[in-house]
Amino acid sequence: MANGAALEQNTSALWGGGRQPFGASYGKMMMWFFLLSDALTFSGFLTAMGLYRFKYEETWPIAENVFTHFPMLHGEHPLLFVALMTFILILSSVTMVLAVNAGHKNNHKGVVLWMGLTIVGGFMFLGSQAWEWYHFINGDKGAIQLEDNTIVYLTKAGSEGKILSVYELVTGVEKPHGDHTEFSTGDVVSAFGLNTDVTLRYPGKAETTMTREEAVKAFQTAKLIQGASLRENEYGNVLFADFFFFVTGFHGTHVFSGVVLNIIIFINVLMGTYKQRGHYEMVEKVGLYWHFVDLVWVFVFTFFYLV
Amino acid sequence: MSDHSNNPSEHHDGPEGTAWIWKVFWILLAVTTVEVALGIIKPEILLSQFLGTSLLNVIFIVLTLAKAYYIVAEFMHLGHERKNFIWTITLPIVILIPYLTFVLLTEGGYMGVLMNQ
Numbered sequence: 001m002a003n004g005a006a007l008e009q010n011t012s013a014l015w016g017g018g019r020q021p022f023g024a025s026y027g028k029m030m031m032w033f034f035l036l037s038d039a040l041t042f043s044g045f046l047t048a049m050g051l052y053r054f055k056y057e058e059t060w061p062i063a064e065n066v067f068t069h070f071p072m073l074h075g076e077h078p079l080l081f082v083a084l085m086t087f088i089l090i091l092s093s094v095t096m097v098l099a100v101n102a103g104h105k106n107n108h109k110g111v112v113l114w115m116g117l118t119i120v121g122g123f124m125f126l127g128s129q130a131w132e133w134y135h136f137i138n139g140d141k142g143a144i145q146l147e148d149n150t151i152v153y154l155t156k157a158g159s160e161g162k163i164l165s166v167y168e169l170v171t172g173v174e175k176p177h178g179d180h181t182e183f184s185t186g187d188v189v190s191a192f193g194l195n196t197d198v199t200l201r202y203p204g205k206a207e208t209t210m211t212r213e214e215a216v217k218a219f220q221t222a223k224l225i226q227g228a229s230l231r232e233n234e235y236g237n238v239l240f241a242d243f244f245f246f247v248t249g250f251h252g253t254h255v256f257s258g259v260v261l262n263i264i265i266f267i268n269v270l271m272g273t274y275k276q277r278g279h280y281e282m283v284e285k286v287g288l289y290w291h292f293v294d295l296v297w298v299f300v301f302t303f304f305y306l307v
Numbered sequence: 308m309s310d311h312s313n314n315p316s317e318h319h320d321g322p323e324g325t326a327w328i329w330k331v332f333w334i335l336l337a338v339t340t341v342e343v344a345l346g347i348i349k350p351e352i353l354l355s356q357f358l359g360t361s362l363l364n365v366i367f368i369v370l371t372l373a374k375a376y377y378i379v380a381e382f383m384h385l386g387h388e389r390k391n392f393i394w395t396i397t398l399p400i401v402i403l404i405p406y407l408t409f410v411l412l413t414e415g416g417y418m419g420v421l422m423n424q
Contacts, residue, residue, distance in 0.1 A: 022392035025316045032385075032396055043404045047411040054415030055422065064346065083343040090339070094332045097382050101325060279315045291382045295375055302371040306346050307364045 049243040061236035085128045092121025093294040100287045103280025122259035139227030142166030143234040147221040152200040185224040
């Protein structure tokens with residue numbers, strides 16, 4: 001072979017090391033591969049939720065009837081609070097790009113400013129998520145669980161299926177804003193016996209209402225549910241609560257670890273580690289992770305709250 | 308340690324300045340605002356059936372993919388990397404996730420039909 005020697009030279013140059021086949025450094029490339037696998041984990045969670053949502057289509061809660069609160073506002077405001085959370089995360093993503101951009105120009109002060117703001121945004125998002133969980137766990141109006149684990153709501157006859165809160169049934173007055181009084185099943189059963197105009201209705205799109213006779217019969221095995229946990233969920237199918245805690249919890253864990261990574265790199269920036277090194281690529285790597293957290297939230301927002 | 312500190316990634320300079328960053332921000336914000344507005348109003352005409360779900364849901368998914376594109380291509384800078392790297396990252400996602408979604412949603416729908424018999 002005439003060109004054998006040339007070929008050999010060529011391969012030794014290719015495989016000799018010190019090259020970047022992707023034009024990206026080892027650390028950055030590995031961050032991308034990690035994010036690729038993490039994206040598949042998240043899609044596993046979201047598609048598993050899709051499976052059960054399709055299976056229990058009738059009793060799956062409609063998210064906009066579940067997450068209706070907004071701090072310091074009365075009444076029902078579906079989607080508004082998650083929209084705010086999305087906005088916070090997008091904004092902190094922007095400050096992260098600005099930090100990376102400042103790093104490319106070796107602008108030390110710029111990196112400090114924008115990374116600092118990114119960390120603030122991360123904490124704001126985590127606080128919002130804690131607020132959302134608090135309201136979901138404490139619940140709103142309360143519901144009745146039947147023997148077959150179906151969730152039904154209290155409603156007054158002729159009120160077009162409007163949900164009557166457990167608080168209002170037992171005490172006779174409208175539920176005050178932010179009240180989380182816990183009642184016993186016995187309270188509800190006796191109050192139900194006294195208020196003969198109250199009946200039960202099924203959740204979901206159909207909103208079938210029972211007659212009073214059916215409701216009295218159903219009430220013999222009734223159990224009061226207030227709020228949501230991994231075992232019970234006043235808003236409907238318990239799997240909705242399970243997936244809510246797992247998907248948003250797994251995402252929240254990512255946000256939290258992202259904030260921790262950002263703080264570590266921020267301290268390094270303050271100490272001048274990267275100034276000495278001559279480049280700010282570590283900022284770029286944690287930046288990738290931070291944007292990924294934003295990317296996942298975009299999908300959680302759509303598939304949990306919108307669709 | 309010294310190796311990676313001496314060899315940062317190739318510089319793929321995007322557009323100069325920070326104007327492009329704010330442009331992407333406004334796009335993301337506008338798309339989110341449209342999504343939230345549609346989610347609150349739920350226009351009657353968009354609730355007609357399309358591709359097995361409501362037209363509104365199809366719009367939500369398309370807008371979400373548009374947002375994802377801007378985050379990955381611009382914020383994460385993947386659009387400015389080498390072509391072989393772009394495909395290495397995106398192909399597994401583009402193949403595996405739609406496949407998984409199709410299988411699980413079909414199966415879930417079938418489980419629902421069996422349960423209600």
